[in-house]
Amino acid sequence: MAAKRKPLIAGNWKMNGLKKDVRALAGGLAKRMAMTKRPAFEMLICPPAPLLGFCVDAVKGSGVKIGAQDCHAAEHGAHTGDISAPLLKNMGCGYVIVGHSERRTDHSETDKEVKAKAEAALAAGLKVILCIGETLKERKAGQTLNVNRRQLRGSLPTGATAANTVIAYEPVWAIGTGQVATPAQTQQVHAAIRKLIKSKLGANEGDKMRILYGGSMKPGNATELMILPDVDGGLIGGASLSVADFWAIAEAA
Numbered sequence: 001m002a003a004k005r006k007p008l009i010a011g012n013w014k015m016n017g018l019k020k021d022v023r024a025l026a027g028g029l030a031k032r033m034a035m036t037k038r039p040a041f042e043m044l045i046c047p048p049a050p051l052l053g054f055c056v057d058a059v060k061g062s063g064v065k066i067g068a069q070d071c072h073a074a075e076h077g078a079h080t081g082d083i084s085a086p087l088l089k090n091m092g093c094g095y096v097i098v099g100h101s102e103r104r105t106d107h108s109e110t111d112k113e114v115k116a117k118a119e120a121a122l123a124a125g126l127k128v129i130l131c132i133g134e135t136l137k138e139r140k141a142g143q144t145l146n147v148n149r150r151q152l153r154g155s156l157p158t159g160a161t162a163a164n165t166v167i168a169y170e171p172v173w174a175i176g177t178g179q180v181a182t183p184a185q186t187q188q189v190h191a192a193i194r195k196l197i198k199s200k201l202g203a204n205e206g207d208k209m210r211i212l213y214g215g216s217m218k219p220g221n222a223t224e225l226m227i228l229p230d231v232d233g234g235l236i237g238g239a240s241l242s243v244a245d246f247w248a249i250a251e252a253a
């Protein structure tokens with residue numbers, strides 16, 4: 001029987017939000033979460049790095065968790081502008097996203113670098129959300145499963161377990177475009193990811209590991225994605241900037 005996996009609803013604010021937005025957005029979610037008895041989902045928000053401390057304070061005691069959008073692979077040192085995983089942990093973060101397609105594109109991050117960042121995060125005691133996903137060109141070339149398997153093999157951190165690592169399948173063509181993967185497309189890739197995880201980490205870990213979908217998830221399409229057997233929540237960009245929309249997606253879980 002498949003393991004029961006608690007859905008993770010993760011918001012990626014990307015490079016959006018100012019200090020003045022923290023109270024309404026993080027505080028608003030914290031308020032709703034605090035009023036929810038035994039929520040059926042885990043909620044996480046990943047604001048821009050300078051807002052992390054403010055968000056940690058805004059959600060204190062509510063059960064909402066805070067994560068970062070990236071970290072450096074080194075523990076400390078001469079890396080101007082970068083942020084270490086130990087500092088994120090020290091700031092009160094529980095998670096860090098690594099390998100988001102915008103970082104793979106904007107900063108030419110390779111699977112090897114993503115793996116190193118994920119391993120640094122695990123070493124610091126953070127949980128990892130590891131993003132993978134194919135471009136439209138790759139999908140059209142019939143390479144979807146190959147690309148996702150290659151990225152997963154290349155960037156899954158040593159030491160990954162179902163307790164410390166979450167995979168986010170984010171088709172690049174669906175991110176911020178309003179174009180969402182169909183349930184059939186989503187389930188096909190998620191099932192392939194789970195199969196690969198099982199072969200690498202064993203059936204038990206593979207059964208328990210959460211696999212999120214990301215790419216234009218909205219209240220209107222969340223249910224059809226969330227009910228799929230291998231979808232265990234969402235990584236949400238645009239819709240995470242609205243308390244009402246993000247909460248509605250969480251309720252769909």
Ligand code: PEP
Nearest residue numbers: 175176214215216237238
């Ligand atoms: C994302 O940033 O990971 C994402 C999925 O964005 P959006 O929901 O806006 O497509």
